[in-house]
Amino acid sequence: MTIELAVIGGTGVYALGELADVETHQPVTPYGAPSGPVRIGTYAGKRVAFLARHGEGHSLPPHRINYRANLAALKALGATRVLALNTVGGITERFGPRVLACPDQLIDYTWGRISTLCEEPGSEVLHVDFGDPYTQALRKQVIAAAVGAGIAMAVGGCYGATQGPRLETKAEIACMRRDGCDLVGMTGMPEAGLARELGLDYACLAIVANWAAGAGPNPDEVITLQDVLDNVAAAMDDAARLLRA
Numbered sequence: 001m002t003i004e005l006a007v008i009g010g011t012g013v014y015a016l017g018e019l020a021d022v023e024t025h026q027p028v029t030p031y032g033a034p035s036g037p038v039r040i041g042t043y044a045g046k047r048v049a050f051l052a053r054h055g056e057g058h059s060l061p062p063h064r065i066n067y068r069a070n071l072a073a074l075k076a077l078g079a080t081r082v083l084a085l086n087t088v089g090g091i092t093e094r095f096g097p098r099v100l101a102c103p104d105q106l107i108d109y110t111w112g113r114i115s116t117l118c119e120e121p122g123s124e125v126l127h128v129d130f131g132d133p134y135t136q137a138l139r140k141q142v143i144a145a146a147v148g149a150g151i152a153m154a155v156g157g158c159y160g161a162t163q164g165p166r167l168e169t170k171a172e173i174a175c176m177r178r179d180g181c182d183l184v185g186m187t188g189m190p191e192a193g194l195a196r197e198l199g200l201d202y203a204c205l206a207i208v209a210n211w212a213a214g215a216g217p218n219p220d221e222v223i224t225l226q227d228v229l230d231n232v233a234a235a236m237d238d239a240a241r242l243l244r245a
């Protein structure tokens with residue numbers, strides 16, 4: 001049976017609460033093992049796959065995630081469309097804590113991650129088009145689902161992917177703002193680029209967990225993991241309603 005949608009959960013999202021009749025898969029791919037088991041089940045009447053990007057116990061930091069294995073595993077199990085949940089910091093005004101966003105652009109500041117399928121000698125060299133890094137048709141469905149379910153969503157915006165695992169300096173965030181970034185997260189790349197290389201439809205549902213360093217009304221506010229997790233938990237009700245829609 002085809003998989004209608006694969007969902008990759010980010011920080012604070014380690015399971016899909018209402019996934020029913022769950023089968024668990026532990027695929028191994030040519031790139032190694034994914035972050036954890038892929039759970040496939042029924043969600044709002046559709047066949048949906050779920051994978052926790054950092055592992056179900058959040059044991060993998062962003063630079064240690066095997067992004068290639070995660071996406072290759074989902075593809076091998078039959079997924080063609082991936083909705084990535086990404087916990088992010090907000091940089092510009094529209095993107096305060098607990099906002100749900102569907103960005104349309106991306107800047108990659110990560111380094112030292114395997115970011116392509118053509119890493120191995122002898123593999124086919126790919127130069128995929130990446131002008132629009134997210135699949136527009138899937139984005140439109142996400143946005144339409146939000147409108148239909150009456151869920152507020154910040155549409156568009158640029159996601160800046162940083163290396164982490166530390167958070168950014170105020171100067172780095174000011175620099176990213178000048179570059180045109182609205183959101184900052186640590187896992188948006190290489191995932192989006194690899195999805196394109198694998199021919200998967202891919203869109204990002206960003207959950208804003210905090211104001212990025214120096215970006216909010218109180219520029220000296222310290223960002224704590226507890227704030228991040230509390231804000232993600234608070235936004236998850238709407239995010240789950242959106243997924244169901």
Ligand code: HPA
Nearest residue numbers: 087088089184185186212
């Ligand atoms: N920066 C980078 N990644 C994040 C942040 C942040 O402020 N918040 C949640 N993920």
